[in-house]
Amino acid sequence: MKIPVKSVTSPKKFIVGNGLLANLYAYIKDLGDNAYVICDEFILGRAKEEAGKSVREGGGKATFEQFNYQTTQEEVDRNRRLAREAGANVIVGIGGGKTLDTAKATAYYEKLPVVIFPTIASTDAPCTALAVLYKEDGAFDRYLFLPSNPDVVLADTEILAAAPVRFFAAGIGDALATYFEARACYAANGDNLVLMKPSLTGLAIARTCYETILENGVKAVEAVKNKVPTRAVQDTIEATIYLSGVGAESGGLAAAHAIHNGMTAVPALHRAQHGEKVTFGLLAQLVLENAPKEELETIIRFIKAVGLPLTLKDLGVEEFVEAEWRKVAEDACAEDDTMGNEPFPVTPDDVYNAIVAANAIAEKYHD
Numbered sequence: 001m002k003i004p005v006k007s008v009t010s011p012k013k014f015i016v017g018n019g020l021l022a023n024l025y026a027y028i029k030d031l032g033d034n035a036y037v038i039c040d041e042f043i044l045g046r047a048k049e050e051a052g053k054s055v056r057e058g059g060g061k062a063t064f065e066q067f068n069y070q071t072t073q074e075e076v077d078r079n080r081r082l083a084r085e086a087g088a089n090v091i092v093g094i095g096g097g098k099t100l101d102t103a104k105a106t107a108y109y110e111k112l113p114v115v116i117f118p119t120i121a122s123t124d125a126p127c128t129a130l131a132v133l134y135k136e137d138g139a140f141d142r143y144l145f146l147p148s149n150p151d152v153v154l155a156d157t158e159i160l161a162a163a164p165v166r167f168f169a170a171g172i173g174d175a176l177a178t179y180f181e182a183r184a185c186y187a188a189n190g191d192n193l194v195l196m197k198p199s200l201t202g203l204a205i206a207r208t209c210y211e212t213i214l215e216n217g218v219k220a221v222e223a224v225k226n227k228v229p230t231r232a233v234q235d236t237i238e239a240t241i242y243l244s245g246v247g248a249e250s251g252g253l254a255a256a257h258a259i260h261n262g263m264t265a266v267p268a269l270h271r272a273q274h275g276e277k278v279t280f281g282l283l284a285q286l287v288l289e290n291a292p293k294e295e296l297e298t299i300i301r302f303i304k305a306v307g308l309p310l311t312l313k314d315l316g317v318e319e320f321v322e323a324e325w326r327k328v329a330e331d332a333c334a335e336d337d338t339m340g341n342e343p344f345p346v347t348p349d350d351v352y353n354a355i356v357a358a359n360a361i362a363e364k365y366h367d
Contacts, residue, residue, distance in 0.1 A: 004189065007196040010246045011116075011127050011149045016238055018229065020156040021117070024051040024092070025058035027152050031113040032090025033060040036083040038067050038103045040095030043119050043159075047094050063088065067099040071134055072141070079106040093117065096167070097125035097274060098134075105131040108146050116150040120167040121160045121237050123174045123274050126153045127245030130193055140264040142336075145195065149249075155237050161229040165307070168224045170275030172217050172236065173308045175209055175244035176299070177282040181341070182206035182251025184289070190341030192252035202250025209243035212236070214298075218305045253338040255285035259351065262332035266324055272315045279308050280315060283362060288346065288354040300365045311362045320359075326352055 015027065028035055035055060039047050048064050055062040063086040068075050083091060083106060091110070093103025094117040107114035108131070116126045125132075129146040160168070183206070185191075186198045212235055220236035223229070259281035263269050269277060283303075286296050300310065309315045329351035333339045339346050 004197040006199040007192060007194050008199050008201045008246070008250045009129060009149055009194050010242075010249075011151070011153045013152045014127065014155070014242050015152065016155040016157060016234060016242075018156060018158045020154045021047065021094075021159065022050040023054055024117070024154075025054040025060055027154055028090055028092060028115050029058055029060065031115065031151055032088070034087055034089045035060065035062040035092050036079075036086050036088035036090075036106075037062055037064045037092040037094060038079055038099055038106065039064055040099050040119060041066050043094055051094070067095055067102060069098075070136070070138065071098040071101045071105070071132065072136055073133060074136070075102055076105045076109065076133075079103075080109055083110055083112070088112065090115065094119060096120050097123040100125050101131035101133075104146060104150065105133070105144055108144070113151040115152045115154065117154045117156070118241060119159055120163040121155075121171040121240050122167040123171055124178070124241060124244035124248055126150065126155075126241050128193060128249045130249070134264070138264065138270050140261045140331075145193070153241070155241055157229040157234050157237060160237055161224050161233050162227050163224075165221060165224045167273065169221055169306050169308050170273035171240035172213055172221070172275070172306050173273075173279035173303070174275035175213055175240040176302070177256040177278050177285070178244045178247045178251070179206040179210035180282060180285060181254040181256050181338075182247055184254035184285070184343055185252030185341040188254075188341050188343035190252050190254070190338075193249040198252045199250050202247055202252070205243055206247030206251045209239045209247050212239040212243065214302060217302065221306045252341050254341040255288055255332070255339055255346070255351070256281035258332040258334075258337045258339040259284050259328070259355070261337055262328035262330070262351075265327060265331060266317070268316045268318065272309070276309050276315060279303060280312065280358070283358040284351070284354045287358045287361065288342070288350060296361070300362065304365070304367075311366055312359050325355055328352075329355065
């Protein structure tokens with residue numbers, strides 16, 4: 001019998017704490033002294049002031065560039081050109097998931113180290129050896145599988161706790177699916193995100209992620225509403241960024257993210273957060289798998305408790321158009337997506353039926 005090749009992959013360093021932005025150079029100097037920094041618009045001024053000062057005082061150089069809102073191949077190519085012009089020897093991404101994916105992709109193509117600094121804990125994107133590219137209209141384009149994880153991931157709890165609570169909750173929603181997708185992928189002996197087989201370690205990390213957010217998620221959301229970094233916030237950030245990222249990458253994705261990717265083609269959902277759509281994708285996955293009623297109810301109660309959207313209407317769908325959602329189901333079953341990591345064959349009809357049923361069940365529990 002051939003023994004499958006399994007994997008555990010993670011960033012070289014994951015650092016969580018306060019005051020990391022103002023000490024940025026301490027965390028990048030071993031990688032490079034000329035940083036090209038891609039920033040979200042809202043953090044750009046602060047990054048120039050605090051991180052820029054840190055770099056200058058350390059004897060380095062930094063060029064700051066505003067991210068143009070969408071992770072497209074064109075945006076990656078634009079940043080590659082600017083990084084070369086700056087003579088950069090390390091890439092830094094400061095912002096949300098799309099900004100960070102752009103930084104990772106830019107560093108990959110330019111063969112440079114990359115440091116990732118999330119400003120919102122809305123997805124597990126910071127830790128993964130993966131960038132998700134989109135088309136100019138916001139529809140899913142493709143996964144860019146990277147040969148290695150980020151060199152350093154910096155999670156500043158003060159900055160992350162000060163972000164809008166909707167983004168923090170979306171990160172919890174993204175992480176909520178991690179264990180259930182890894183469980184499915186492990187049962188199916190599918191492929192994880194580095195195209196190897198899911199490991200016991202990946203599954204265990206994914207389970208710990210689930211247990212951590214169940215224990216801390218509600219407490220953390222209430223703290224973030226008041227913009228204070230508590231122990232529950234720090235533990236939740238570790239779960240949503242690190243445990244979810246490593247758990248998903250080593251354990252694998254399945255139906256929830258495949259359905260999310262199909263949902264990116266629905267115009268009414270373009271304002272919904274990644275983690276919000278993944279949350280509904282998880283409900284549909286559990287219906288697809290005919291998960292135990294108690295498990296489904298635990299998930300639904302938790303979704304409500306942390307303030308995540310529960311139904312399609314909550315996500316922004318005012319009118320359910322069957323043809324549109326048939327297309328979602330078809331796209332979710334694309335050959336190069338992760339639906340194949342379910343432990344049984346899945347058809348577009350199965351996915352469509354699960355979406356409709358999950359929404360109907362969610363409506364029953366809606367206030």
